[in-house]
Amino acid sequence: MNRYFPRVLLARQRRLSLLQQHIHAARAPAVRDASSDSSSDEEAEDLPPRGSNRNITSARSDLAVVNPSAAGSSLDLPAAAAESSLAAAESSESSKSLSLVARNVLLIASDEDHDWASKAEYLQPWSGMATEDDVIHVLENIKSPKLASRVFKWAARQEDFQHTVFTYNAYLNALVKGGHGSKARKIFDDMLYKECLPNIYTYGIVLRGLCDDAKTDAALELLQDMESKMLTPTTFIVNMLVSCLCKNGKVDAAYELYKRLSDECSLDRISYNMLTYGLCKADQIDRALAVFGEMEENAVVPSLLTYNGLLYGYCRAGRMEQAMTLLEEMIEGKKGSDVVPDMYSYNTVISGFCKARQLPTARYVLRRMIKSGCSPNVVTFNTLLDGLCLTGKLDEANAMFEYMVERNCEPTAVTYTVLITGHARALRIDKANDYFVDMLRRGVEPNVYTYTALIGGLCDANKVEDALEILKRMSSTGREPNVVTYTRVIGALCKGGQIERATKLFNDAMGSRTAKCKPDSYAYSTIVYWLCRQSKFLEAYEYFLRMVESKLVAKPHIYKAMADGLELVQETEKVERVCLEASAHGIELQQKDAPQPLNPHLPRRKARKEVFLHKWEITKRAM
Numbered sequence: 001m002n003r004y005f006p007r008v009l010l011a012r013q014r015r016l017s018l019l020q021q022h023i024h025a026a027r028a029p030a031v032r033d034a035s036s037d038s039s040s041d042e043e044a045e046d047l048p049p050r051g052s053n054r055n056i057t058s059a060r061s062d063l064a065v066v067n068p069s070a071a072g073s074s075l076d077l078p079a080a081a082a083e084s085s086l087a088a089a090e091s092s093e094s095s096k097s098l099s100l101v102a103r104n105v106l107l108i109a110s111d112e113d114h115d116w117a118s119k120a121e122y123l124q125p126w127s128g129m130a131t132e133d134d135v136i137h138v139l140e141n142i143k144s145p146k147l148a149s150r151v152f153k154w155a156a157r158q159e160d161f162q163h164t165v166f167t168y169n170a171y172l173n174a175l176v177k178g179g180h181g182s183k184a185r186k187i188f189d190d191m192l193y194k195e196c197l198p199n200i201y202t203y204g205i206v207l208r209g210l211c212d213d214a215k216t217d218a219a220l221e222l223l224q225d226m227e228s229k230m231l232t233p234t235t236f237i238v239n240m241l242v243s244c245l246c247k248n249g250k251v252d253a254a255y256e257l258y259k260r261l262s263d264e265c266s267l268d269r270i271s272y273n274m275l276t277y278g279l280c281k282a283d284q285i286d287r288a289l290a291v292f293g294e295m296e297e298n299a300v301v302p303s304l305l306t307y308n309g310l311l312y313g314y315c316r317a318g319r320m321e322q323a324m325t326l327l328e329e330m331i332e333g334k335k336g337s338d339v340v341p342d343m344y345s346y347n348t349v350i351s352g353f354c355k356a357r358q359l360p361t362a363r364y365v366l367r368r369m370i371k372s373g374c375s376p377n378v379v380t381f382n383t384l385l386d387g388l389c390l391t392g393k394l395d396e397a398n399a400m401f402e403y404m405v406e407r408n409c410e411p412t413a414v415t416y417t418v419l420i421t422g423h424a425r426a427l428r429i430d431k432a433n434d435y436f437v438d439m440l441r442r443g444v445e446p447n448v449y450t451y452t453a454l455i456g457g458l459c460d461a462n463k464v465e466d467a468l469e470i471l472k473r474m475s476s477t478g479r480e481p482n483v484v485t486y487t488r489v490i491g492a493l494c495k496g497g498q499i500e501r502a503t504k505l506f507n508d509a510m511g512s513r514t515a516k517c518k519p520d521s522y523a524y525s526t527i528v529y530w531l532c533r534q535s536k537f538l539e540a541y542e543y544f545l546r547m548v549e550s551k552l553v554a555k556p557h558i559y560k561a562m563a564d565g566l567e568l569v570q571e572t573e574k575v576e577r578v579c580l581e582a583s584a585h586g587i588e589l590q591q592k593d594a595p596q597p598l599n600p601h602l603p604r605r606k607a608r609k610e611v612f613l614h615k616w617e618i619t620k621r622a623m
Contacts, residue, residue: 130155132164139170145178165191165199172205181209185218200231207237211244219244220253232265239271246278254278255287267298273305280313288313304339311345315352323349324361331372341372347380354387359396362387376407382414389422394431397422411442417450424457432457448474452485459492467492480516481509487523494530503527503539521552528558537565541574548581556587563589 130138135155142148152171155161168191175184188206191198203226210219219241223233233241238261245254258267258275272295279288292310295302307330314323327349330341346369353362362384369376381404388397401419404411416439423432436454439446451474458467467489474481486509493502506527510519524547531540544562547554559582566574579589 130158130161132167135161135163135167136170139167139174142174145175145180145183148174148178163194163196165196165202168196168198169202169205172202172209176205176209176212179212181206181211181213181215184209185222200226200234203231204234204237204240208240211240214244214248216245216248216250216253220257233261235265235268235271238265238267239274242271242278243274246274246281249282251278251282251284255284255291258291262294267300269295269300269303269306272300273303273309276306277309277312280309280316283317285313285317285319302335302339304342304345307335307339308342308345308348311348315348315355318352318356320349320352320356320358320361323352324365327365331368341369341374343374343377343380346374346376347383350380351383354383354390357387357391359384359387359391359393376409378404378409378412378415381409382412382418385415385422386418389418389425392426394422394426394428398431411439411444413439413444413447413450416444417447417453420450420457421453424453424460427457427461429457429461429463446477446479448479448482448485451479452482452488455485456488459488462492462496464489464492464496464498483510483517483520483523486510486517487519487526490523491526491530494526499530499534499536502530519547519550521547521554524550524552525554525558528554528562532561532565535565537562537569537571541566541571541578544578553585556582559587560589 135151138151139148142151148171152163152167155167156163168187172184172187175181175187184206188198188202191202203222207219207222210216210222223237223241226233238257241257242254245251245257254275258271261267272291276288276291276295279285279291288310292302292306295306307326311323311326314320314326327341327345329335330339330345333340346365350362350365350369353359353365366376366380366384369380381400384400385397385404388394388400397419401411401415404415416435419435420432423429423435432454436446436450439450451470455467455470455474458464458470471481471485471489474485486505490502490506493499493505506519506523509515510517510523524543527543528540528547531537531543540562544558559578563575563578563582566578582589
């Protein structure tokens, strides 16, 4: 290894020599005598002006990384890091148009093997040489917002350099691209403090950052500030604000902004499409139609996205006749030759008819879809299968599934979950299990909803042991059961008189603080309800307190059952605690004197049991 060391030194000395020549050539205009002004134009062209872009023929020498040892520093950039940086820079198309200063500053700042303190010393030879274009080019090509901040501050400390609106725009754009919209807003305020006036592009960049961070109020305030400086918003700015407001549920503000700026700036098709879809999503179909009418008045040609938005609005509002009429016009070409319904158009209308329980019309739309040459996808069939299962038409759902497979449309986990859920609700457990087996045979991985649907059907069919087997299989495959899964099994165990197994499963799965699955109010209500039915009021009270500590609220009948049960065993303080918790959530429990036996000739223990059963039957009827 030692015999190669002199070669490394010679190569490094050659690079240093070339580097000194470049530094001398770059600094020459700053130290040239005044007498050189009288030299010929040809001699002046030999050395380009300070900071201008240079056409360098030798790529390797031009991209030489500055070594501070040439300036008397003891630091040294490793040759491997330099070579890798050079290779990366040579492969970059954008770096070929950069000046020598910009290219070297970009290479040093982008080096990942050194901290900024080391980089600052490597940048020292280029101090005072960077121009406005150099700083802009570096900020545009740098990827890290943190490094962009370093370079921006480094440039500000250079002699005879002052940031302009263009360098600020490049810096702000780097921050926004990196997801630092809030910091970009602070830099914008600093820009105003330093009396650097922003232009329309500056406002557009900062507004984009605020919109990306969903800060709608701050974006609207900045828009007002821009208008106060007599700057008219561009179409891009309007589209960005309308999209941001609609995405964050402020459709009214988006509509008001549209009405206010529609006369000041020209809106394009994107503006109308976003606003129309946002209004339809907010169930404001009439306003959406009004915007659509203004769109046609302003000679803006609607596109397929525009009509798809209206179809979505009609279906969401339940106006299926108008949705079908619009779809027929699109199929017949009455809305233009370019407006041909696509898969999204048909799926939207089919979904609307399924939600409206108009399954025959939904199937008619499917036939029109196939006839027009648009092949249905898995979303289309899943929508139809869900509608058929919800309406109890399971035989038709089975036939639709077979037709789906015949058309070579591969079913997904959602497909099988819909079918299993539908058959499990109808207690067709064998058929639900057949779909589960077919699902595994096709290599489709069941999700937590698939398992929960099958387990719920088994519990409803009083096949608790089978449900527990599926629950074990679910855990062994890495699918963590959720609170609904556990609650269904716990309820089935309690219903079958296995209250001890139910409480054990509850404590093992959801009882500890480190458990991944946390019980909800329905899970607590289930265990409290069945413990009360077993006359285990004190144990039920413990679960009730755990529910209260979790800040969960149960249904009124749970508080009533808990209070009545504790009253029977003469736990007055606990009864008061239950009543206090109920009143805190607006649930009023009627307090009465101690319950009297219905039959005074019965022993006290049997009388209490009779009173409890009597009150419990009343509570069950109220449920």
